[in-house]
Amino acid sequence: MKKILLLLSLSIIVIMSSRAATMPADTGKVGTTADPTDPPLIFSGSVDTYWKYDFSGHGNIPTSFASDHNSVSIGMLDLGLKKKVGKASFVGELSFGPRGQEQSLPDGSNALDPITTAGVSSYHIQNLYVSYDVTDKFNLTAGYMATFIGYEVISPVGNFNYSTSYLFTNGPFQNAGFKATYAFSDKVSLMAGIFNNYWNTYTSYSTHTNALTAGDVSTFGAQLMLAPVKGWTAYLNVASGSYSGTEFDLTTAYQVTDAFKLGLNAATFSAPNNGGGFSGVALYPQLAVSKAVTFGIRGEYFEYKNNGNVTGITVTSNIKAGAITLIPEIRFDNKSTAFPSTFVDSNGASTNSAAQFLIAAVYAF
Amino acid sequence: MKKILFLLTCIAATYAANGQKTLLALDENNKYIYYQVVDQPNASRDSLDRKAMSFNRGIYKKGKAILTGDSVISIKDKMLTYSVLAFVKHESGIIKYTLTIECKDNKYRYWFTDFVFAPYYKDRYGNFVPQPGIAYSLEKAAARLDKKELDEYLDQTGAYCKQTGDGLKAFMSQNHLSAKAGTQPVKKIIIKKW
Numbered sequence: 001m002k003k004i005l006l007l008l009s010l011s012i013i014v015i016m017s018s019r020a021a022t023m024p025a026d027t028g029k030v031g032t033t034a035d036p037t038d039p040p041l042i043f044s045g046s047v048d049t050y051w052k053y054d055f056s057g058h059g060n061i062p063t064s065f066a067s068d069h070n071s072v073s074i075g076m077l078d079l080g081l082k083k084k085v086g087k088a089s090f091v092g093e094l095s096f097g098p099r100g101q102e103q104s105l106p107d108g109s110n111a112l113d114p115i116t117t118a119g120v121s122s123y124h125i126q127n128l129y130v131s132y133d134v135t136d137k138f139n140l141t142a143g144y145m146a147t148f149i150g151y152e153v154i155s156p157v158g159n160f161n162y163s164t165s166y167l168f169t170n171g172p173f174q175n176a177g178f179k180a181t182y183a184f185s186d187k188v189s190l191m192a193g194i195f196n197n198y199w200n201t202y203t204s205y206s207t208h209t210n211a212l213t214a215g216d217v218s219t220f221g222a223q224l225m226l227a228p229v230k231g232w233t234a235y236l237n238v239a240s241g242s243y244s245g246t247e248f249d250l251t252t253a254y255q256v257t258d259a260f261k262l263g264l265n266a267a268t269f270s271a272p273n274n275g276g277g278f279s280g281v282a283l284y285p286q287l288a289v290s291k292a293v294t295f296g297i298r299g300e301y302f303e304y305k306n307n308g309n310v311t312g313i314t315v316t317s318n319i320k321a322g323a324i325t326l327i328p329e330i331r332f333d334n335k336s337t338a339f340p341s342t343f344v345d346s347n348g349a350s351t352n353s354a355a356q357f358l359i360a361a362v363y364a365f
Numbered sequence: 366m367k368k369i370l371f372l373l374t375c376i377a378a379t380y381a382a383n384g385q386k387t388l389l390a391l392d393e394n395n396k397y398i399y400y401q402v403v404d405q406p407n408a409s410r411d412s413l414d415r416k417a418m419s420f421n422r423g424i425y426k427k428g429k430a431i432l433t434g435d436s437v438i439s440i441k442d443k444m445l446t447y448s449v450l451a452f453v454k455h456e457s458g459i460i461k462y463t464l465t466i467e468c469k470d471n472k473y474r475y476w477f478t479d480f481v482f483a484p485y486y487k488d489r490y491g492n493f494v495p496q497p498g499i500a501y502s503l504e505k506a507a508a509r510l511d512k513k514e515l516d517e518y519l520d521q522t523g524a525y526c527k528q529t530g531d532g533l534k535a536f537m538s539q540n541h542l543s544a545k546a547g548t549q550p551v552k553k554i555i556i557k558k559w
Contacts, residue, residue, distance in 0.1 A: 039445075043453040044487060080491045091491040127491045146489035153489040231498020255498025291509050322511065364487075365453055 042082040048075035048099070048156045050327075050360035055346075060354035061312075061333050062341045064169045065099045066162055075156055075360070076100030078126065087134070093127040095154075100126065104154045104173050106201050123202060126154060126174070137183040144202060145179075147172040148191065148223045149237045149249045151265035151282065160286060160294075161316045162327045162360040166302035167267055167280045171247060172199035172239065175221060191223040197243040219244050231255035245271040259288040270305075277305045294318045308338030327360040387516070388523030392478065397503050397519070399526035400476040403534055410436055413468035413537065420466075420536045433465070440464040444525045446482070449517035456493040458484040460503070460522055464529070475533060477526040482506055482518065 051072045054060050059069035066075075076097035083090060095101065101124060129143025152159050152168040179193025196204040197218045204215030219241030226234045234252035246269070253263040263284030270277040280302035288294040296316050303309035316329040334353045335341065343354040392398040405413060414436050421440055433439045441463050448457040463479040480503040485493040503522070506515050 039456075040454060042455045042493070044455045044491075044493075080487075082491055093491045129490075146491075155487070155489070157487055158489055227497065233497045253497065255496075258499070258501070261498075291511075365448075 038085050043080070044082075044365060045077070045079040045093075046155060046157045046362060046364045047077050048162075048360060048362040049073065050075060050162060050358055052356055052358035054354065054356040056344060056351075056354060057346050058344050058348075060341075060343045061163070061331065061356055062169075063166060064164045065103055065156075066164075066358055066360070067098075067103070069356075074098065075362075078155055078157075080127070088130070088132050090130045091127050092125075094124045095126050096124055099154065099156070100124065125202065139181045140178075141181070142178040144174060144176040147175050147199070147239075148179075148221060148235070149239055149247060149251075150267070151251045151253075151263060151284065156327075156360065156362045157364045160284065160296050160318060161298050161314050162329050162358060162362075163314060163331055163356075165265070165280075165282050165298065165300050166278075166310060166312065167265055167282055167300065170269070170278050170280075170302075171249070171267060172244075174200055175219070175239070176202060176204075177217060177219070177221070179221065187227040189225045191221075191225075193221045195219040195221050195239070195241075197241055199239075199244050215243075218242060242272055245269060245275070245277065253284070261286045276307065279303055279305070292320045304340065307340060308336040310335035310339050310341070323363055323365060325362045325364070327362065328357075329359070330357045331355065387519040388527050389519055395504065396478055397480055397522070398476050398478045399523060399530065400474070401530055401534075402472065402474040403537070404472045405537060406471055408471060410468050410470045413473050416537050417466045417468060417473070420533055436469065437465060437467045440466075444522070446518050446521050449514055456485050458482055458518075459495065460518070461500075462522075462526075466533070473537065475530060477522075477530075480522060 049072065050066050052059075052066050052069060054069045057069075059067060066073075074097050076095045076099040078093065078095045078100060080091065080093035082092075095105070105123070105125065125144055127143075127145055129141055129145050131139060131141040133139050146153060150168055150171045152161075152164050154173060156162060175193075175195040177193050177195030179191055179195075181189060181191040183189040194217055197215050198205065199219075204217055206215045219239055221239045222237070224236040226236070228234070232252070232254040234250065237249040237251065238247070239249075240246040247267055248269075249265070249267040251263075251265050253261060255261050261284075263286070264282070265284075266281040268277070268279040280300060282298055282300035282302075284296060284298050286294055286296035294317065296318070298312070298314040298316070300312040300314075301309065302312070310333055312331065312333045314329060314331040316327060319326040319328075332353070332355045333343070335343065337352060339352075343351050345351045389397045389399055392400070417438055421438065431439050431441075441461065443459045443461045445456050446458045446460055447454050459482075461479075461481045461483070462477050464475065464477050466473060466475045481500050482503055483495050483500040486496050488494050501509055503515075503519070506518070510518070
């Protein structure tokens, strides 16, 4: 009798769950006004792995991630949760693996210098913030968030190319702070916020070893979003602080046709106390040749102030097979002699050019 | 062992029974449509017109209805779709549509059509948001989506239309024009009468 009851219970659970799965999708932040109930708990994430081969036989190109030469290596497991009830919401996103730990996240244990000891005991946090819609147009958000600056992001799902640009590697990854966003219309919005004194830190901190010397929340950030025509969005960004320096950034993308998209990122950064900086520009044309295959090129010019430059050409394809995207990519970088990275050829001799091929697989859910 | 097999059979049968066939059909212009004609005996066209407008004001609170003809109103709105390729649920896009209601004496009809799908992507902050500049009709979606994905969106759209249509039919069948649209009278207990 107990077993029969168990069978019946399981059957009922299956029926209920499968019916729930086919319920009308009528909820959500944008959803219909016919049934303005709160959206469900959203769970999403990704897994990525890659193999890279540098034609010199050595790892050369020094941008973030995809760093291992001739190795089947892992990126990260990314797990994100989001829930919105009424006007309040939260996002929590954790990542595990090289891409989501020591290659992109600070160390949580060393408040004095979380950057140089990155990844030793990481909190694994990509995003962790709470948000409140004061009105339909005005939003307040506080916590640890992906940076608002730049074209590329840490998650491989958010990038077309698997390897990353020099602009991405040298810019901020995350900013912890408080920001307010006002949408004047669908075409114009403005964000302004105050963030911890350094980028990529869970807490503000001081470089002094005296524990009584605290950090502060002194980096100002702002973003003006413009959408002048359908399919074209442009973000004018600035982050400025006496500790973190000042970066001006333009990130824009235009879906010219259903198949062709053109993106652009340009930025200039000045480190504090005349400590140098960088400038660069990257262009991202992409062409979808079928519903499963898209080709794209990233052309980038990047220079350190008074310290050489590098040009990178990356040819990438995204091949979608269900939830998996295969990303074959070939990349050629050519630098000036003064550029601080070292490229070596197959004989181990110093050279100014490097080339690599990689293939990555990204599963998004 | 027999019980395990029986359980597995039950589960498989349940899934099969719940696999929805899309409720959408194609109209004479080869556009997807959800179409219903409803008899409403002893109801004048004017009263049905007023109820249809009240439905719009009460349910579609932003009042997006447009009078497109004599006793014809069109309402533009949108619904969310959810991912089908993943084993977890998250928003995958929105489908904009037009709901049209036309009334006559003793009957009315309504239909959902002009379905346009705009896919979402996950942004850097972990939110699913529209991809700028990408939108296409459901009729052309076969060239952009996997068959399984398209079938699922057609199912979700059909189920949504049925649910909303059932709400419309329930609303139109009630005699509530004297009450404020969209509100139900609060039931009160009279303790003096017992």
